[in-house]
Amino acid sequence: MADPGGGRNRQMSTPTMPPALREAGMVKDAVNTVLEDFLRRKKNDAEEPQMGRLLGHFAEFLAGGKRIRPLLCVTGWRGAGGNSENPSLVQVAASLEMFHAFALIHDDIMDDSDTRRGRPTIHRMLAGKQGDDRTERFGLSAAVLLGDLAFAWSDELLHTAGLTPAQYGSVLPLITEMRTEVMLGQYLDLRATGELSDDVDATLTVNRYKTAKYTVERPLHVGAALAGAGPETLAACTAYAIPLGEAFQLRDDMLGVYGDVADTGKSRLDDLRAGKNTTLVALALRACDPAQAARLRTLIGDPLLDETGAAEIRALFARTGARDAVERMIDDRYRQALRALESAPLTPGATADLKHLARTATRRNS
Numbered sequence: 001m002a003d004p005g006g007g008r009n010r011q012m013s014t015p016t017m018p019p020a021l022r023e024a025g026m027v028k029d030a031v032n033t034v035l036e037d038f039l040r041r042k043k044n045d046a047e048e049p050q051m052g053r054l055l056g057h058f059a060e061f062l063a064g065g066k067r068i069r070p071l072l073c074v075t076g077w078r079g080a081g082g083n084s085e086n087p088s089l090v091q092v093a094a095s096l097e098m099f100h101a102f103a104l105i106h107d108d109i110m111d112d113s114d115t116r117r118g119r120p121t122i123h124r125m126l127a128g129k130q131g132d133d134r135t136e137r138f139g140l141s142a143a144v145l146l147g148d149l150a151f152a153w154s155d156e157l158l159h160t161a162g163l164t165p166a167q168y169g170s171v172l173p174l175i176t177e178m179r180t181e182v183m184l185g186q187y188l189d190l191r192a193t194g195e196l197s198d199d200v201d202a203t204l205t206v207n208r209y210k211t212a213k214y215t216v217e218r219p220l221h222v223g224a225a226l227a228g229a230g231p232e233t234l235a236a237c238t239a240y241a242i243p244l245g246e247a248f249q250l251r252d253d254m255l256g257v258y259g260d261v262a263d264t265g266k267s268r269l270d271d272l273r274a275g276k277n278t279t280l281v282a283l284a285l286r287a288c289d290p291a292q293a294a295r296l297r298t299l300i301g302d303p304l305l306d307e308t309g310a311a312e313i314r315a316l317f318a319r320t321g322a323r324d325a326v327e328r329m330i331d332d333r334y335r336q337a338l339r340a341l342e343s344a345p346l347t348p349g350a351t352a353d354l355k356h357l358a359r360t361a362t363r364r365n366s
Helices: 024-045 049-062 068-079 089-111 122-127 133-159 165-192 200-226 231-258 270-274 279-287 290-299 307-319 322-342 348-362
Strands: none
Touching: 024 049, 024 068, 024 089, 024 133, 049 089, 049 122, 049 133, 068 089, 068 200, 068 231, 068 348, 089 122, 089 133, 089 165, 089 200, 122 133, 133 165, 165 200, 200 231, 200 279, 231 270, 231 279, 231 307, 231 322, 231 348, 279 290, 279 307, 279 322, 290 307, 307 322, 322 348
16 A cells, blocks of 8 residues: 555554463553554654644544454454464554444444543534534534544555465455444444334344444454464354344443443433434333333433433333343343353463453443
């Protein structure tokens, strides 16, 4: 890929992965190094001062996050027997995080969210403090463009990672599928928002495409494919990833309603105001009587919903048994993921890491 500043091909320096990497913090640090180096190069190459300003906003946004997808990419690579001498792994993992930044920026625009990770969303940040129609429109439009840049930069990171032809040939189809799947999941989510339904299966389909495959399955696949994994290993990754990814999203839905903003960095009114048709909502509608259903349909999706109304919704979730049902679904899927690891052809170290990740992903408070 041509270097925007110098007009010549240039491969970015990538830190090699230390042997027997087991700590998530080490993965996060390594990925952060790649991303910071990448943005520093972009800033140094920029001839227009406004590009530097845009990059500053983006760097601040990119600095947050748990780096779950890079961690799973590294774990998939280790699970398939990857050694510590592959210098491309961290950069491929970083490309997944860059793509995730694109997805979050656009998701926040579509959801009209005010906060992300305890800070203003990118479109709110770019709009500034005036709050009039012109600045609001500018913030939205500029955020779309910045999200598009993040998408393009995720490709640049992938293409300059120094992959062998065999690695590139095995990884690119997986990343293409991942991108298609998350777009489909987002589309299905948008279609369901504001149209409350008791169709639990439909909500789980959204979860599968928007989260389970995107967040867990494909990052594991990409890492394993880099290490030369065959169909049996990829299938084992899927058997673990789909139930865990569904449990991850179910937990996310619960945190959207019950979470502490100090932990989640996001208002617990946003999903209710937007009318998100989550599994929690569908289960409540399926179990409640007509009067309760009418009340839920009045409250959920009200853009002016306050904490008093939200408390009433939570009480109905408890009264109908929906909250407890979601907790059971999370636990069932957690156990299903653990059972999949019992026969998975993965290295012992990676298996232990995946067990730990399953616990943290389903029992988290942020």
